[in-house]
Amino acid sequence: MTRTATRTTPDGDFLHVWGSKTFGSGLRVLDDVDLSVPRGSVTVLIGPSGSGKTTLLRAVALLAPLDTGCVLLDGRLHGYREAGDGHRVLPERELVRARLGVGMVFQNFNLFPHRTALQNVMLAPVKTLRRPRAEVEEEARALLRRVGLGDRTDNYPAQLSGGQQQRVAIARALAMRPKVMLFDEPTSALDPEMVHEVLGAMKELAESGMTMLIASHEMGFAREVADRVVFMDGGRIVEQGEPEQFFTGTVGPRVREFLDKIL
Amino acid sequence: MVWDWDLFVEQLTSTGFLEAAWTTVWLTVVAEGLAVALGGVVALGMLSTSRPVVAISGLYVWIWRGTPILVQLLVLYFGLPQIGIRPSVLQAALLGLVLNEGAYIAVLLRANLLAVPVGQSDAGRVLGLRRWQRIRLILLPQAIRTFLPALGNQVNSMIKTTSLVSVLSVQELLAHTRDTVSETYRPFEAFAVATVYYLAISSLWNLVQWALERRSDVTRRGGRRRPAVPAQLSRIGAP
Ligand SMILES: Nc1ncnc2c1ncn2[C@@H]1O[C@H](COP(=O)(O)OP(=O)(O)OP(=O)(O)O)[C@@H](O)[C@H]1O
Numbered sequence: 001m002t003r004t005a006t007r008t009t010p011d012g013d014f015l016h017v018w019g020s021k022t023f024g025s026g027l028r029v030l031d032d033v034d035l036s037v038p039r040g041s042v043t044v045l046i047g048p049s050g051s052g053k054t055t056l057l058r059a060v061a062l063l064a065p066l067d068t069g070c071v072l073l074d075g076r077l078h079g080y081r082e083a084g085d086g087h088r089v090l091p092e093r094e095l096v097r098a099r100l101g102v103g104m105v106f107q108n109f110n111l112f113p114h115r116t117a118l119q120n121v122m123l124a125p126v127k128t129l130r131r132p133r134a135e136v137e138e139e140a141r142a143l144l145r146r147v148g149l150g151d152r153t154d155n156y157p158a159q160l161s162g163g164q165q166q167r168v169a170i171a172r173a174l175a176m177r178p179k180v181m182l183f184d185e186p187t188s189a190l191d192p193e194m195v196h197e198v199l200g201a202m203k204e205l206a207e208s209g210m211t212m213l214i215a216s217h218e219m220g221f222a223r224e225v226a227d228r229v230v231f232m233d234g235g236r237i238v239e240q241g242e243p244e245q246f247f248t249g250t251v252g253p254r255v256r257e258f259l260d261k262i263l
Numbered sequence: 264m265v266w267d268w269d270l271f272v273e274q275l276t277s278t279g280f281l282e283a284a285w286t287t288v289w290l291t292v293v294a295e296g297l298a299v300a301l302g303g304v305v306a307l308g309m310l311s312t313s314r315p316v317v318a319i320s321g322l323y324v325w326i327w328r329g330t331p332i333l334v335q336l337l338v339l340y341f342g343l344p345q346i347g348i349r350p351s352v353l354q355a356a357l358l359g360l361v362l363n364e365g366a367y368i369a370v371l372l373r374a375n376l377l378a379v380p381v382g383q384s385d386a387g388r389v390l391g392l393r394r395w396q397r398i399r400l401i402l403l404p405q406a407i408r409t410f411l412p413a414l415g416n417q418v419n420s421m422i423k424t425t426s427l428v429s430v431l432s433v434q435e436l437l438a439h440t441r442d443t444v445s446e447t448y449r450p451f452e453a454f455a456v457a458t459v460y461y462l463a464i465s466s467l468w469n470l471v472q473w474a475l476e477r478r479s480d481v482t483r484r485g486g487r488r489r490p491a492v493p494a495q496l497s498r499i500g501a502p
């Protein structure tokens with residue numbers, strides 16, 4: 001029996017990623033991680049710099065695939081195929097399609113600077129989903145209104161504040177109707193007064209039932225919104241549990257040491 | 264008499280020099296235009312995922328940037344007939360200029376494409392854009408904006424490089440000047456006229472470039488108050 005068979009069907013698992021990844025000089029950046037995210041739940045990833053949070057998210061987004069292991073989404077292999085008694089990542093040509101199920105928001109927003117907010121949101125649905133422009137535009141405007149930017153549709157990224165740019169990035173990801181949304185430190189490039197507007201948009205998204213995996217050290221947000229907090233260190237998942245556990249101190253010494261530093 | 268003003272003015276306003284200057288202008292424009300097209304293709308070739316395409320593009324750039332353009336022009340005009348191809352002087356001249364300039368444009372464009380932050384590509388990838396779509400819709404528009412000032416410099420260079428095709432006796436400014444000198448035996452006036460024309464052409468180009476750059480706000484001095492894109496694309500003024 002292959003390893004997948006034992007892992008495909010834990011009840012309610014919507015997103016499931018497990019495996020390892022090594023970069024160039026033998027540094028194990030993901031060391032036998034195994035993470036499940038139930039449908040409609042919010043998981044917050046915390047951990048010191050270099051612990052592998054970004055690498056894990058990029059693996060799920062199929063930007064930097066795992067060496068061993070695989071990603072399962074909604075009961076299906078996501079970007080991988082079975083090969084022998086392991087898994088192999090699909091060739092780039094096929095990955096392009098596979099990526100569509102997962103939306104990602106980056107620390108630096110990565111908006112397209114030569115396109116307006118509206119054009120940023122509309123680009124992919126028109127070009128990759130080949131949906132009719134008028135319909136996409138209507139939906140894009142609605143998404144921008146949803147993140148509180150209904151009046152900034154024609155602004156270029158350079159004309160928007162960081163918080164506004166990040167909300168455009170969220171709208172852009174949502175326009176692809178992803179099954180899962182990934183956030184890589186979405187507020188850590190923002191001035192403090194802009195953090196809450198982005199977290200507000202994320203909270204609203206969580207309440208709408210989106211499945212979310214978020215690398216963030218916003219512990220207040222985690223406490224309020226997350227169903228689960230996962231602590232990573234040295235490429236491993238060291239501890240995971242409900243947010244309250246991380247506040248009431250029923251966690252191991254490494255986690256407590258880390259929390260003392262960031263809280 | 265050391266300097267003959269009448270001769271200078273006569274030559275400056277002669278149709279011969281005017282036609283020669285016009286030849287310099289259109290050679291520059293046509294050669295640079297075709298070179299940008301060629302260089303664009305080669306730049307994409309150098310960034311291709313296919314090894315043979317990368318190798319062929321690299322080989323072309325290596326050879327054409329590594330040898331003198333004068334040699335390239337002579338090989339094209341005098342060498343090609345040996346294998347049965349007989350280009351006219353104009354064909355050989357244009358081909359020579361385009362092939363040489365194309366190699367430089369390719370290198371410039373490639374550098375500007377690579378200078379677009381990788382995050383832009385990542386964003387395109389998670390949105391499901393194919394490689395070619397990412398290049399066309401995300402990378403090229405940004406690379407072209409940073410490429411424009413360098414292109415201006417290339418055009419400026421090309422105005423003067425066209426003088427080299429005088430070795431194939433294309434009647435551009437330099438060839439006409441030398442023909443004039445061999446008739447009048449008065450090089451100073453003739454070369455002074457050529458100098459005036461060259462300066463006029465490159466000054467004119469500086470003006471055009473200045474206007475183009477202002478329109479596309481390449482220096483981004485407009486900052487956040489003005490859109491950092493060509494004005495004609497913008498539907499709004501300052502926020
Ligand atoms: N492309 C790469 N090549 C080599 N090493 C890499 C690469 N990307 C990341 N790493 C290394 O992998 C480790 C994990 O990096 P990662 O960015 O996933 O950490 P992180 O938890 O997101 O950290 P941070 O909180 O600083 O964002 C680091 O030691 C990093 O240096």
Ligand SMILES: [Mg+2]
Pocket residue numbers: 053054055184185
């Ligand atoms: Mg990171």
